[in-house]
Amino acid sequence: MKAETSRQSFLEKFKSIHVALTFRDVFLLPGRAEVEPSEVDVRTRVTKTHNLNIPFVSSPMDTVTESDMAIAVARHGGLGVVHRNCSIDEEVEMAKRVKRAEALIIRDVITVAPDDTVGQALALMEKHNISGLPVVEKTKLVGIVTGRDVRFAQPSLSVKQVMTKNVVKAEEGTSIEEAQRLLGDHKIEKLPIVNKTGELAGLITFKDILLRGKYPDAARDENGQLLCAAAVSPFDLERAKKLDEFADILVTDVSHFHNANVFKATKTLMSEVSADVIVGNIGTYEAAEDAITELEHIGGFRVGIGSGSICTTTEITKAGSPTLFATAQVSDAVAKYGADIPVIADGGIRTPGDVAIALTAGASAVMIGNLFARCRESPGTLITIGGRYYKQYRGMGSPTAREKRYSLDRYSLPSKGVPEGVEGWVPYKGEVSIVLDELVSGLRASMGYAGAGSVQELWRKARLAALSPSGAEEARPHDILLPSESQEV
Numbered sequence: 042m043k044a045e046t047s048r049q050s051f052l053e054k055f056k057s058i059h060v061a062l063t064f065r066d067v068f069l070l071p072g073r074a075e076v077e078p079s080e081v082d083v084r085t086r087v088t089k090t091h092n093l094n095i096p097f098v099s100s101p102m103d104t105v106t107e108s109d110m111a112i113a114v115a116r117h118g119g120l121g122v123v124h125r126n127c128s129i130d131e132e133v134e135m136a137k138r139v140k141r142a143e144a145l146i147i148r149d150v151i152t153v154a155p156d157d158t159v160g161q162a163l164a165l166m167e168k169h170n171i172s173g174l175p176v177v178e179k180t181k182l183v184g185i186v187t188g189r190d191v192r193f194a195q196p197s198l199s200v201k202q203v204m205t206k207n208v209v210k211a212e213e214g215t216s217i218e219e220a221q222r223l224l225g226d227h228k229i230e231k232l233p234i235v236n237k238t239g240e241l242a243g244l245i246t247f248k249d250i251l252l253r254g255k256y257p258d259a260a261r262d263e264n265g266q267l268l269c270a271a272a273v274s275p276f277d278l279e280r281a282k283k284l285d286e287f288a289d290i291l292v293t294d295v296s297h298f299h300n301a302n303v304f305k306a307t308k309t310l311m312s313e314v315s316a317d318v319i320v321g322n323i324g325t326y327e328a329a330e331d332a333i334t335e336l337e338h339i340g341g342f343r344v345g346i347g348s349g350s351i352c353t354t355t356e357i358t359k360a361g362s363p364t365l366f367a368t369a370q371v372s373d374a375v376a377k378y379g380a381d382i383p384v385i386a387d388g389g390i391r392t393p394g395d396v397a398i399a400l401t402a403g404a405s406a407v408m409i410g411n412l413f414a415r416c417r418e419s420p421g422t423l424i425t426i427g428g429r430y431y432k433q434y435r436g437m438g439s440p441t442a443r444e445k446r447y448s449l450d451r452y453s454l455p456s457k458g459v460p461e462g463v464e465g466w467v468p469y470k471g472e473v474s475i476v477l478d479e480l481v482s483g484l485r486a487s488m489g490y491a492g493a494g495s496v497q498e499l500w501r502k503a504r505l506a507a508l509s510p511s512g513a514e515e516a517r518p519h520d521i522l523l524p525s526e527s528q529e530v
């Protein structure tokens with residue numbers, strides 16, 4: 042082996058060492074406020090083309106986000122990213138469920154044909170948990186069957202024998218107010234929408250109109266359906282293409298995105314799908330710079346490596362980029378190149394203050410696993426330990442998650458022989474709306490202190506200061522015995 046002569050001095054390496062600050066190392070300096078916390082605007086963007094009403098995204102992890110979580114988070118104005126630690130069909134089904142949860146006009150209407158049997162109609166209703174089906178001959182609307190029509194009829198009868206033929210319907214372009222009036226006047230639950238030639242073009246349901254009123258701040262697409270994101274591997278084109286039919290956003294799920302093969306595969310993937318693609322995870326200025334210059338149409342950056350509460354990446358490999366540092370690095374690169382790419386700070390968020398700090402460092406939204414895994418809507422198992430409720434939470438690089446074949450290319454055995462995550466339990470918190478309300482109220486309070494009326498103002502105005510170890514001590518309750526620490530109370 043030849044002697045290496047052109048290397049950088051090791052001492053120089055130490056001199057140019059970065060201080061990679063974490064959420065625990067800094068705090069927000071109070072600034073002059075022109076707005077009250079209740080007036081603070083927390084709306085943001087999660088990709089170039091998709092807006093959120095609150096800056097929260099749930100992680101694509103199999104103990105955090107399946108359809109129930111994605112629906113609940115989107116209804117509150119955020120975004121859920123369904124995980125990919127499952128078969129392609131299972132992930133597609135999750136995305137479909139989110140998109141079907143509500144809509145202004147349902148476009149992919151589930152229908153029956155006049156010659157189908159009552160039994161088949163009933164099975165469809167049960168499978169999709171719906172109470173009525175338009176009857177369509179070729180593409181023409183010819184009737185409608187409801188649960189009442191089929192439940193007490195002979196299963197072998199044909200649909201045309203039990204359907205209502207005189208269907209109350211509306212033409213394409215009917216306003217929601219007019220649809221609501223028709224539903225009310227005729228005391229019906231479903232209003233088929235037809236085009237000029239009588240072909241079925243959509244369906245408006247009473248339930249969707251009610252839900253729209255119930256969740257006015259939901260994150261929706263232009264059809265009124267909830268926004269949905271789905272995790273993909275850049276190497277799994279088949280999955281990405283199938284998900285592209287339903288999900289609004291695809292999120293690459295790679296622990297080290299700054300890799301030549303990953304870039305190449307992502308380039309191909311982006312050319313084959315129409316959804317916005319959020320890429321990551323990255324943690325450095327250089328990674329963002331390379332991505333901006335080498336990949337076109339990046340929808341967003343997912344940043345932070347090794348900060349997640351279940352991560353052992355940095356502990357084991359000594360490689361990583363704490364989420365706060367990563368956010369600042371990537372945001373600076375985005376600004377330097379004048380790129381229009383929202384940054385999502387991923388991992389390590391424990392408090393609303395951490396969210397405010399991530400946004401101050403340039404993030405548009407934060408991605409959270411741990412705090413959402415605690416909720417009823419997460420798929421993890423609920424257990425009791427010592428009389429208290431907990432939910433299962435595991436890293437996607439943990440031994441049991443790796444056992445499921447579909448997580449293998451993220452922390453894969455062929456390229457990586459070690460697990461990079463742990464598995465455990467987090468205290469049960471109830472519905473995710475409780476956690477989101479706490480996060481949003483706390484974030485508004487932080488922004489109020491910082492004197493920022495919006496996320497953009499936080500970027501411009503908010504200042505951070507470093508916290509010393511004694512400062513950290515002083516910043517929590519001290520010199521008092523708290524009830525939680527006392528056996529007596």
Ligand code: XMP
Nearest residue numbers: 100349350352388389410411436437438462
């Ligand atoms: P929190 O702190 O909210 O972080 O629990 C969730 C984020 O952690 C990442 N993640 C992992 N990182 N090993 C890692 O190094 C893992 O096994 C693992 N699983 C998830 C991921 O970015 C997630 O959003």
